[in-house]
Amino acid sequence: MSPFLLTRTLPEDATDAALRADVLKGLTSTPKTLPPKWFYDAKGSELFEQITELPEYYPTRAEREILVDRAHEIAAVTGARTLVELGSGSSEKTRYVIEALTRLHTYVPVDVSESALAQAGHALVEERPELAVHALIADFTGGLALPDTPGPRLLAFLGGTIGNLLPEERAAFLTSVRALLSPGDALLLGTDLVKDERVLVQAYDDAAGVTAAFNKNVMAVINRELGADFALDAFDHVALWDADREWVEMRLRSRRAQTVKVPALGLAVEFAAGEELRTEVSAKFRRDGVRAELAAAGLELAHWWTDSEERFALSLSVVR
Structure with a gap:
């Protein structure tokens, strides 16, 4: 069976300290x-x-539709041997990409929840004995150091979670992501799109x-x-x-x-x-806005995919 490593980069008391600071x-x-x-x-x-x-709540279904339809295209474009997922949680949606990446050597899920990482990681190594899983207990918004793994690497940030960051926080985050990537690496980013106010509020x-x-x-x-x-x-x-x-x-x-x-x-x-x-x-985002935010961080939008109703988008930026 392939190795499963779980590395803590957050101090044991980091969550309590962060909660206290945020609440105060x-x-x-x-x-x-x-x-x-x-x-x-x-x-x-x-x-x-x-x-x-x-x-x-349409975003999860819409993003899953894109992943199902485009996973093999994502795999073909990136040829990734390492997949890094920020805020991985259960790693459920990422399975479509993992299955399509035939050359994948290592999966690096990153999350603050040790239990979620352990559960998802052990399930993956049982399903894919040839896949190395190196899970990181880390807060990806506070700076991140990735393990030494084979390239090219695909870094995935799904679910539209980037929308929870304020504009200045997004800029800092994307800049920090670019610093983690080398030529040939790529960023797969999920963004919810601007649409009718009624649909958005009901979600x-x-x-x-x-x-x-x-x-x-x-x-x-x-x-x-x-x-x-x-x-x-x-x-x-x-x-x-x-x-x-x-x-x-x-x-x-x-x-x-x-x-x-x-x-x-x-x-x-x-x-x-x-x-x-x-x-x-x-x-919520528009294509031109996503392109501009990526460009400001030194990333070039290369592919843009939406679901059939154009509610949600996945963008792929490849580092040259």
Whole structure:
């Protein structure tokens, strides 16, 4: 059986320190904000898996359609011997690319969740005994060092997750990705596309209320980890489209004037009635905008594929 390596590049206490820093900064800012990465404890990850199956939430299905249709083309263009996936999670969608890459030697999934990496990694080495899997427990937004593996390398960042980064964060991220790549390597990037406002908002505010529960889970995480006393039923889930910035925002709106205490930080946070806490930005993209952002980071868009309804796009940039 092929080797499965799991390497931790994050200190054991890094997650707790990052949560404390983000909560302190976000809840004392005006307006108040929290990063979306704190949705994803075990319960949040389960809720997100449910979201991907909802009729209103099209991105997962649309991206999967492209991967099924184009995996062999991606393999032919890149000839990758190493596949690096950022934010790999269960590695489910990536299987289409892995199967098409007949010369693939090493798969490097990168995620902050050790359990997700271990589960997906062990499953892969059972299915593909010839494939080496070197999983990295790492935060790819904070700088990343890749293991020494055969080239050419294909770095995949799927799911439209890049849309959760603000424009300046995207620029820094793409620049850091370019620094990891050598001539002959490639970036496969998933981006959700600008479309009708109604379709976009419904994708983040489903009729069954699963996304609302997912959004409120960030409060449950802070309650558990930092001893806070957020009352989840004292906040409403809000999703709206910002046409100027071309992104969807998820927010939590306080139903009444209230004080939330966070004992681990010695913090008491005042919320006015109707005040909103932003928990996620999900930018939507146009082809020319993606091309320009890639070019600013030193990457050249070489291929652009969409699903049959042109809701989602995968772009491939090959380093010359």
